[in-house]
Amino acid sequence: xxxxxxxKNVRKIYRMGTEKVIALDDVSLxxxxxxxxxxxxxxxxxxxxxxxxxxxLEKPTSGSIKFRGKALETLSxxxxxxxxxxxxxxxxxSYNLLPTLTALENVTLxxxxxRMPKRKRIxxxxxxxxxxxxxNRWRHKPHELSGGQQxxxxxxxxxxxxxxxxxxxxxxxxxxxxxxxxxxxxxTNMAREREQTLIIVTHDTEISQYxxxxxxxxxxxxxxxxxxxxxxxxxxERNLENEKNNSNATGDAPVTDDSNTPSGEYE
Amino acid sequence: xxxxxxxxxxxxxxxKRKLRTFLTLLGVMIGTxxxxxxxxxxxxxxxxxxxxxxxxxxxxxxxxxxxQWGGMMWTEDGMQEMNQRxxxxxxxxxxxxxxxxxxxxxxxxxxxxxxxxxxxxxxxxTGVRPEALELMGYNLGYGRLLQEGGEFxxxxxxxxxxxxxxxxxxxxxxxxxxxxxxxVETLVDIHEDSIRIYYDTSQFWNTRDWGWGFGGMxxxxxxxxxxxxxxxxxxxxxxxxxxxxxxxxxxxxxxxxQIFMDIETLRLLNQMSDETQRRQREEDEWNPSFSAxxxxxxxxxxxxxxxxxSMDDTAEVAEIIQEMGYQVWFxxxxxxxxxxxxxxxxxxLAAIAAVSLVIAAINIANTMITSVTERTREIGVMKVIGxxxxxxxxxxxxxxxxxxxxxxxxxxxxxxxxxxxxxxFDIEFLNNLxxxxxxxxxxxxxxxxxxxxxxCGLALAVAGGIGLVSGYYPAWHATRLSALAAIRGD
Numbered sequence: 001x002x003x004x005x006x007x008k009n010v011r012k013i014y015r016m017g018t019e020k021v022i023a024l025d026d027v028s029l030x031x032x033x034x035x036x037x038x039x040x041x042x043x044x045x046x047x048x049x050x051x052x053x054x055x056x057l058e059k060p061t062s063g064s065i066k067f068r069g070k071a072l073e074t075l076s077x078x079x080x081x082x083x084x085x086x087x088x089x090x091x092x093x094s095y096n097l098l099p100t101l102t103a104l105e106n107v108t109l110x111x112x113x114x115r116m117p118k119r120k121r122i123x124x125x126x127x128x129x130x131x132x133x134x135x136n137r138w139r140h141k142p143h144e145l146s147g148g149q150q151x152x153x154x155x156x157x158x159x160x161x162x163x164x165x166x167x168x169x170x171x172x173x174x175x176x177x178x179x180x181x182x183x184x185x186x187x188t189n190m191a192r193e194r195e196q197t198l199i200i201v202t203h204d205t206e207i208s209q210y211x212x213x214x215x216x217x218x219x220x221x222x223x224x225x226x227x228x229x230x231x232x233x234x235x236x237e238r239n240l241e242n243e244k245n246n247s248n249a250t251g252d253a254p255v256t257d258d259s260n261t262p263s264g265e266y267e
Numbered sequence: 268x269x270x271x272x273x274x275x276x277x278x279x280x281x282x283k284r285k286l287r288t289f290l291t292l293l294g295v296m297i298g299t300x301x302x303x304x305x306x307x308x309x310x311x312x313x314x315x316x317x318x319x320x321x322x323x324x325x326x327x328x329x330x331x332x333x334x335q336w337g338g339m340m341w342t343e344d345g346m347q348e349m350n351q352r353x354x355x356x357x358x359x360x361x362x363x364x365x366x367x368x369x370x371x372x373x374x375x376x377x378x379x380x381x382x383x384x385x386x387x388x389x390x391x392x393t394g395v396r397p398e399a400l401e402l403m404g405y406n407l408g409y410g411r412l413l414q415e416g417g418e419f420x421x422x423x424x425x426x427x428x429x430x431x432x433x434x435x436x437x438x439x440x441x442x443x444x445x446x447x448x449x450x451v452e453t454l455v456d457i458h459e460d461s462i463r464i465y466y467d468t469s470q471f472w473n474t475r476d477w478g479w480g481f482g483g484m485x486x487x488x489x490x491x492x493x494x495x496x497x498x499x500x501x502x503x504x505x506x507x508x509x510x511x512x513x514x515x516x517x518x519x520x521x522x523x524x525q526i527f528m529d530i531e532t533l534r535l536l537n538q539m540s541d542e543t544q545r546r547q548r549e550e551d552e553w554n555p556s557f558s559a560x561x562x563x564x565x566x567x568x569x570x571x572x573x574x575x576x577s578m579d580d581t582a583e584v585a586e587i588i589q590e591m592g593y594q595v596w597f598x599x600x601x602x603x604x605x606x607x608x609x610x611x612x613x614x615x616l617a618a619i620a621a622v623s624l625v626i627a628a629i630n631i632a633n634t635m636i637t638s639v640t641e642r643t644r645e646i647g648v649m650k651v652i653g654x655x656x657x658x659x660x661x662x663x664x665x666x667x668x669x670x671x672x673x674x675x676x677x678x679x680x681x682x683x684x685x686x687x688x689x690x691x692f693d694i695e696f697l698n699n700l701x702x703x704x705x706x707x708x709x710x711x712x713x714x715x716x717x718x719x720x721x722x723c724g725l726a727l728a729v730a731g732g733i734g735l736v737s738g739y740y741p742a743w744h745a746t747r748l749s750a751l752a753a754i755r756g757d
Binding site: 101 | 268269272276279280283644645647648649650651652653654655656658749750751754
């Protein structure tokens with residue numbers, strides 16, 4: 001398998017007023033095509049920064065990030081836009097669907113930016129929504145969907161432009177355990193089916209087991225790279241987990257309500 | 268992003284925030300509407316002035332020059348000793364040489380006695396230079412105007428012959444003369460009948476005993492024996508070469524009776540008359556009244572008309588003539604004063620209206636900034652999933668431009684409504700604003716407020732432009748947002 005990303009001595013420093021914060025110290029890494037990666041670390045470890053650099057949302061202070069041999073830090077804003085349109089998909093922790101658009105329209109959005117004709121992009125989006133199991137809910141607005149459903153819409157949106165790499169930033173952070181596994185199964189299966197590279201950012205060690213390779217990030221450096229299971233927990237493990245949860249959580253219903261829906265719904 | 272998608276997204280966002288969009292639109296609507304109304308008042312006044320000039324034949328290129336009487340006079344600079352300034356042929360030549368002057372002609376008015384068959388007419392004849400008549404701006408009904416060397420030629424107006432009356436019964440009055448309707452049967456047909464002018468008539472007037480009776484001057488002898496009375500008088504036959512069609516409003520006011528002849532002919536008649544009177548005076552010491560009127564051969568004129576090539580030159584030429592020491596009057600002066608006053612008022616009103624437009628612009632900017640702030644996360648997401656900087660910019664610019672244009676459309680509607688109301692209901696207050704002009708407006712069926720298609724177009728363009736300008740900063744701000752900060756921003 002070929003190399004997708006190649007990072008060499010990447011350093012990222014944020015300026016917070018007069019203080020300098022070293023988000024990434026000295027990172028050298030390679031990501032291969034078609035594999036599933038997990039960037040594991042605590043909050044503030046630099047894992048999200050790494051993700052943003054890979055997505056071309058930020059530029060490294062020093063060092064280089066090559067995508068298929070091309071240095072991202074040398075690209076213009078326009079080229080970066082084309083890079084994002086053509087090669088990457090993004091799944092956010094808080095779904096970040098546009099509240100004014102229906103599920104279908106949200107999924108078509110990346111295609112709209114790519115200037116795809118209406119008929120073609122709607123066909124692609126409906127196919128994608130069917131793939132995430134929301135074939136009959138395409139007409140709904142985000143606030144009419146549960147958290148899990150919203151995340152599935154966002155999943156469809158990330159996959160719809162057939163990217164080579166999918167970034168998932170704490171994709172299950174707002175979901176309950178059961179939905180988390182569903183979501184993780186779905187996202188990893190879809191990536192594997194399409195032979196896409198998936199890079200998941202999380203602080204959850206259980207989720208990290210879905211990855212082929214777990215990259216632990218700590219204080220801006222790579223602490224270790226280990227092999228993951230490449231799959232989620234087995235049936236028995238899940239049942240065990242459920243029982244444990246039910247006894248602990250005094251029978252509360254799983255939290256599907258999401259206090260973190262995108263704002264801006266007021267008139 | 269395709270234009271159609273940008274547009275559809277933009278409308279969704281506006282509809283989503285109905286109340287806020289509506290309130291912002293309201294601001295633009297009021298601003299645009301009031302500007303249109305204010306301009307429409309000005310347009311209506313301008314149209315009224317133009318109509319007035321046309322109606323009253325106030326030719327903007329005409330200057331009337333009068334002699335300056337001597338003595339103390341009250342002027343703009345206080346009491347001043349003025350030198351007497353007569354208008355002679357040389358002065359007329361000098362007027363002609365002023366740059367911008369097309370022509371200048373002295374005007375000379377004489378009461379002449381006309382006769383055609385058994386009918387008589389006393390009429391005022393205006394003597395002008397033949398070549399000048401054409402340039403004076405009179406509308407020829409048919410025929411031609413005067414020509415050089417046509418001493419016995421005359422140009423009538425369409426109602427000149429209404430002055431003929433039958434003097435055999437002693438009444439010196441033609442009731443037709445005061446009739447302002449169009450078809451009045453006249454006694455004389457100027458195309459068929461021979462018309463003679465009797466001059467050197469002082470003897471004729473002197474020998475009669477005049478008094479006043481019903482309906483005007485009457486000959487106390489009751490009756491005029493045409494053969495006997497006219498036989499000793501000198502006369503010549505005139506050739507009516509053309510007829511002038513005066514403007515409608517002049518006809519309404521009883522005009523349209525002017526007669527023009529070559530000024531040289533009139534001068535000659537005058538001289539002969541003076542000659543006779545001088546002889547008479549020598550014979551008859553007891554008739555001092557006429558000697559006072561006829562004071563030697565006339566070499567000065569009481570009235571000269573100067574025409575400029577364009578109305579832009581008129582004021583300047585008038586000033587030059589004034590500096591030569593003559594009195595001037597030109598319709599342009601009055602109109603310009605009126606207009607200036609009107610303009611001042613309109614500018615003030617438009618400035619007030621402009622303030623509301625500025626407020627509307629600020630309002631749009633405010634709405635858009637709120638919108639950008641509120642949609643920070645959305646903007647970030649769009650950028651991450653592939654929106655280009657220009658997509659984001661277009662989205663917000665279009666949104667504010669649409670607010671501007673929609674507000675403009677509503678404003679045009681509002682203005683049309685108000686304009687309709689103003690034109691169809693008598694609003695005293697507005698009449699007062701349009702000083703003087705509404706009288707004419709009402710008479711001529713004019714309007715108080717005039718909204719032309721180009722005004723609507725202009726208003727829409729301005730409203731759209733204001734939207735665009737107001738949206739510029741918010742849109743720029745949106746493109747500058749860091750996608751990351753926008754997403755994280757919770």
